[in-house]
Amino acid sequence: MTSGSYSQMEEATFKPMSSLIREAKERVPLEGEVKKSPPRIEFERDPEHYFRCVSGRYPDNLEGRHNERILVVVDESDKPDISMEHFDSAQSSITDDRDRMVVIGNPPRDEGNSLYELMTDPRWEVIQFSSFDSHNVLVDAGEVEEEKLPGLVDLKQIKEDYESWNREEFPGVDACLNSLEQDGETGILTCTESGLDERWYRRRLGVIPPDGSKSVRPFHTEDVVSAENAYQEITDGDDSVEYDAYGVDVARGGGDRTVIVGMTPSRIDILASVEEPGNHSVNKRLVEHHVHDTATPVIMDAIGEGSGVADELNRTYNVTRFKSSEKALQREKYHDKRTEALCEFGQWLSNGAIDPHSELSAELRSASRHIELEEKALKSGVTWKATSKSDLKKSDALGRSPDLLDAACLAAWGLEVEQSHSNAGYGFYSY
Missing domain, CATH: 3.30.420.240 (Nucleotidyltransferase; domain 5)
Structure with missing residues (x-):
């Protein structure tokens, strides 16, 4: 696994994973030992079975790993520090249908970002989520009759973000969802409404900001x-x-x-x-x-x-x-x-x-x-x-x-x- 920010990956991914493993070991005889320098999990009986966090500073660090099954994860892939070199190097470890590579990120700001090249590549399956897919938003909107889950965005937060970023009244869930459509050529989800803050498109609608969107500025x-x-x-x-x-x-x-x-x-x-x-x-x-x-x-x-x-x-x-x-x-x-x-x-x-x-x-x-x-x-x-x-x-x-x-x-x-x-x-x- 690598990320656009190695330090954040270490904090946001490896530490929670380490905590989960420690808690699990208290209940069941789970294998795997957590090591910290570099962050990794190793298995004594099988040295070729491991989880490892790899710095994205040098793209070549992602090459040269092969086994019966390989899972490569690239997080924060929209960040400028992640380039096509990283994707190409990581992809070299994928050799057959048993291997998988997962790339995670916010929609890029524009089509010049390397993540956009992957989104338009037919070899990749693109799954786009908006904040309106959040369980808590579905509960608030009356689509799901269940308890809300802590830590997930809710409709109140979406409404506050819209009004804060765009300086206008929230138009409602239906209006926001109706502004989304799928591009006929690429299959990528897009928004038909322009002129809003780019944070709204990227962080809440889960789409690349259209032409005419506002850059993120302290004031306009x-x-x-x-x-x-x-x-x-x-x-x-x-x-x-x-x-x-x-x-x-x-x-x-x-x-x-x-x-x-x-x-x-x-x-x-x-x-x-x-x-x-x-x-x-x-x-x-x-x-x-x-x-x-x-x-x-x-x-x-x-x-x-x-x-x-x-x-x-x-x-x-x-x-x-x-x-x-x-x-x-x-x-x-x-x-x-x-x-x-x-x-x-x-x-x-x-x-x-x-x-x-x-x-x-x-x-x-x-x-x-x-x-x-x-x-x-x-x-x-x-x-x-x-x-x-x-x-x-x-x-x-x-x-x-x-x-x-x-x-x-x-x-x-x-x-x-x-x-x-x-x-x-x-x-x-x-x-």
Whole structure:
């Protein structure tokens, strides 16, 4: 067995299998000894009878195994680390009808993925499942009169995912199932409805996203437009604002800006945007000039120059030191804090307001077209990781550091993440 993520295969497959074997041995005289380096199960009476987890780092590792019966399993086969070389090498162990090879994965994002080549190869039998085939969904929909099973997706979760990913009301089970049809040439299940979030197609309908589907992003251009349209109504006649969180992105040189923003659940304001302001004493005075409330959370970029400013302000202000590369608080969702903050800001946009004539608005429109979320496999599961800042600075992307967006995300993180309110304050804190 191999996988697109060796560490996750070890955690998600081998550990539960080892546990099952140990529990079984307590009741019956089951053969097989669990070994850990590399992860495998061996049988003393028959050295050629074994189960082994094989790293997919080198495709050639999958070759050279032959016996009376062979079962090859490739999990997470849609991941970029699994290529046609892996499939070809693994398939070399399949010699007759007694051997089997099983390839498991989410539907690929597009037809360029190597898994798609297998799906269209007539030698392979393709079985596609949607979340609507889940036992618990069938129970919720009244198709099955049985008890629900723990750990399986249910209709409530499907509905929540649809509305969260697509920003519209769930159309119902029948409408979702009626949007599926089988391709006449390949036999592959497809969806006739385009324009939805690609997660909906891949994770819930179990199909390759059609042309026109939305990439997975922390926010989209229409989210920015919606926040711009709400600005006049929310800010009309509101001259005095008490902010619930501040975000401070400190310039690191090379044309960067120090940006200070104030945020409430419904609006955001750029309080300062100064290019190359100088040393940390100047940056400290900028914060002191614009942040008058010493109790409200001030989320500061604590890398390089920002760390020195945090040192200067920590005894007076409610400072939280933010390091973008550290693990996210919501570790089951996000790979790092930067991604978490971007997604928190994306959630804020659904009810927030932005001045349509501001620099922030222009930067957000551009960023919404260039920042995507990619799946990152960890031992605990699959999380999201945003496009790196170095990639955004390239000339064919933003071409610069998104300082205004960074400060806005820091404020949104401080506004939405509970720990920044309950644990921060008057000292050095890094969550």
